[in-house]
Amino acid sequence: MSLYYQPSKRITLGGILGFVLVGAAAAFGLAFAYVYATWYIPFIYINVVLTLGFGALLAYAVKRMTTVGKLRNPALVGWLALAVGLWAWYVQWAVYLTLLNGAGETEYAGHRFSITHTSFETDTFLGIITRPDLVLAMLPRLAEDGIWSIFTVKVSGFLLYLVWFAELAILLVFPWIVAHAEAATPFSERAGQWAEKLTFPQPAAAFSDPDATKAALEAADWSHLQPLPAEEITNSFGRLHLFHAPQDEDCCYLSLENVTIEVDDKGKSSEKATDVLQYLQVSPQVCRDLHARFGTAPVPAESVTAG
Incomplete structure (x- = not known):
């Protein structure tokens, strides 16, 4: 018999469904808030904080569902958290591409930053989010042209891919660590x-x-x-x-x-x-x-x- 706590790995169907449904809904809502915030806030340092906040709030959501659902299987919960994080990443790209499609006039505030006004079309969004092949095909084009600048310097290519990878890592790692640790917390059977x-x-x-x-x-x-x-x-x-x-x-x-x-x-x-x-x-x-x-x-x- 182990001297240390060992999770029983027990789960319930209701707990799993609650984790997936609430996690997916939280990812959906947070993705919208995140993309709109980064679109209209032209300050790179604030955007970094927003990305970290996106990952942290998503992690809190999956942690709560791990607790409420009494999920004591760290490995399974970890995989589910990764799936929720990946869904959040995909939704935020679908939202961003929708806003990019509706982009209009650009308003400049000095020479250091600008804000591009846009509109959100539901039909366009639904057409994009149901086409993962389209979303993935757009990334190389955006990376080649660049989608934002730092002090008038366009960020593109390999550097932009690194930024996107860091964003994806935050949305995957934060929820995984928090949910996995919560499922491994002592539980009285x-x-x-x-x-x-x-x-x-x-x-x-x-x-x-x-x-x-x-x-x-x-x-x-x-x-x-x-x-x-x-x-x-x-x-x-x-x-x-x-x-x-x-x-x-x-x-x-x-x-x-x-x-x-x-x-x-x-x-x-x-x-x-x-x-x-x-x-x-x-x-x-x-x-x-x-x-x-x-x-x-x-x-x-x-x-x-x-x-």
């Missing part, structure tokens, strides 16, 4: 519910030797988990996450990570976390002990003195 994630406020001493910590915990040696007093907290420490199903005390799993706080030249801090282990099964008693030891944030020494 007995209670029929996902485990709830709890991040303990009390940090632990940094796990300087992750392999040794992992081996010790697998052998039920909990001495490697030591609460870190407030006065000893620095920019490096350990963090504990507990996954527990409320209606199944046997569904309790522990994840650990090393956390490093980094400060840049402008004084802005950022957090870097590295996994030590994920979803180690622990007994109900150990689960209660961890709550007792790490469930309360440390109190700074000066606060105790002042009190």
